[in-house]
Amino acid sequence: MSDKPLIQIDDEIREMTDEEYAKYLEMQASAPSLPGASSE
Amino acid sequence: MGYPVFATGDVLNASDMNAVGLWLVKTQTVGTGVSSVTVTNAFSADYDNYRIIYSGGIGSTAQAIALQLGASTTGYYSAQATILYSADTFGYIRDNNAANWSTAGGAFTDGANLDVTLYGVQATRRTGLALNTRIDYRTAGAGVLVGNGFHNVAASYTGFTLSVAGTITGGTIRVYGYRN
Numbered sequence: 415m416s417d418k419p420l421i422q423i424d425d426e427i428r429e430m431t432d433e434e435y436a437k438y439l440e441m442q443a444s445a446p447s448l449p450g451a452s453s454e
Numbered sequence: 455m456g457y458p459v460f461a462t463g464d465v466l467n468a469s470d471m472n473a474v475g476l477w478l479v480k481t482q483t484v485g486t487g488v489s490s491v492t493v494t495n496a497f498s499a500d501y502d503n504y505r506i507i508y509s510g511g512i513g514s515t516a517q518a519i520a521l522q523l524g525a526s527t528t529g530y531y532s533a534q535a536t537i538l539y540s541a542d543t544f545g546y547i548r549d550n551n552a553a554n555w556s557t558a559g560g561a562f563t564d565g566a567n568l569d570v571t572l573y574g575v576q577a578t579r580r581t582g583l584a585l586n587t588r589i590d591y592r593t594a595g596a597g598v599l600v601g602n603g604f605h606n607v608a609a610s611y612t613g614f615t616l617s618v619a620g621t622i623t624g625g626t627i628r629v630y631g632y633r634n
Contacts, residue, residue, distance in 0.1 A: 419489035419621070427485040438490055440527060441554055442619050445518055448560060449536045449545035450595035 472633075476505070480629040484511050487621045493629065494613040497576040501631030504575055505586070508568040508616065511625025513561025516592060517618045519568050521558035523581060524611040530555050532603025534585055536596040545596060554617075555583060555603060561622050564591035568616065571632075576612070581605040 418430040419438065430438060458470040480496045497504055508519070522530075532549040534557065547557045559568025567589050573582035585601030616627070 420485070420487055421490045421492070422485050422488040423492040424482065424494055427488060430490070434490075437527070438617060441490075441520055441522060441615075441617050444552055444556060445520065445619050446547055446556055448516055448518055448557070448590065448595070449547070450538055450590060450592060 475633050477501075477631045477633065478628060479504075479631045480627075482627040482629075484508070484622060484625050484627060486623045487514075488623070489619075489621050490615060490617040491622070491627065492613060492615040493627055496614060496629045497572075497612050499576055502574060502577065502634050503632040504572045505630045505632065506568065506570050506572065506614070506627065507630070508559060508566065508627045509625055511561070511566040511622050512563055513566045513618060513622050514563070514620035516562050516595075517560070517620050518557040519559030519561055519566065519622070520554040520556050520617050521568070521570065522554040522615045522617070523572075523575065523605055524609070524613060526605065526607055526609065526611070527553045529606035530603070531606060532556075532558075532583060532585070532601065534588075534601025535599040537599060538594070538596045539590075540594055547601075549603060551606070555605075557588065558583075558585065559616070560588045560590055561618050561620075562591040562595075565589065566622050566625055568627075576610050578610045579608050581607075581611070
């Protein structure tokens with residue numbers, strides 16, 4: 415079971431490396447909530 | 455002025471083909487359960503301006519799709535105004551010298567999508583962004599009234615990355631060049 419999220423680079427899909435995961439966390443650090451209440 | 459209509463076997467005239475305004479330059483299928491998708495070799499000096507459309511996929515949950523140019527993690531500015539489908543409630547999302555354009559698209563369990571135009575992305579100057587649309591598939595969601603921004607770094611890029619907090623599955627990312 416993967417410990418880290420999957421990254422896709424063009425057609426290659428694999429688990430993120432530690433460095434990629436760190437960059438991914440930085441990218442998502444300021445992710446806002448979408449406006450509107452969730453109805454899903 | 456009319457437009458050419460081609461039939462099977464027709465000779466393709468240079469004058470007609472050189473008038474084609476939008477050209478599909480890159481197609482990328484999105485895999486299953488990915489949190490980040492990088493598309494390389496999407497932009498070149500062939501075109502000043504590009505349109506990126508992602509459609510046909512789904513998200514693990516309602517989440518924003520962030521857009522990053524190349525490896526640049528700073529200098530992203532944007533503003534978008536929204537209004538709920540269900541009430542006269544306005545909202546906004548801003549990126550103020552952020553690490554990416556945080557809400558260039560949206561992923562939902564009923565559909566994931568992104569539709570943006572990039573101005574000057576392959577030139578060594580600041581890139582402009584127009585958020586053409588971001589469709590919210592929730593009945594209590596919101597529509598985007600207007601959105602745009604820019605990347606405050608004078609640099610040329612050849613690729614981009616979409617990322618989400620959860621995962622996205624399926625669909626296709628298409629990159630089109632607007633003919634100069």
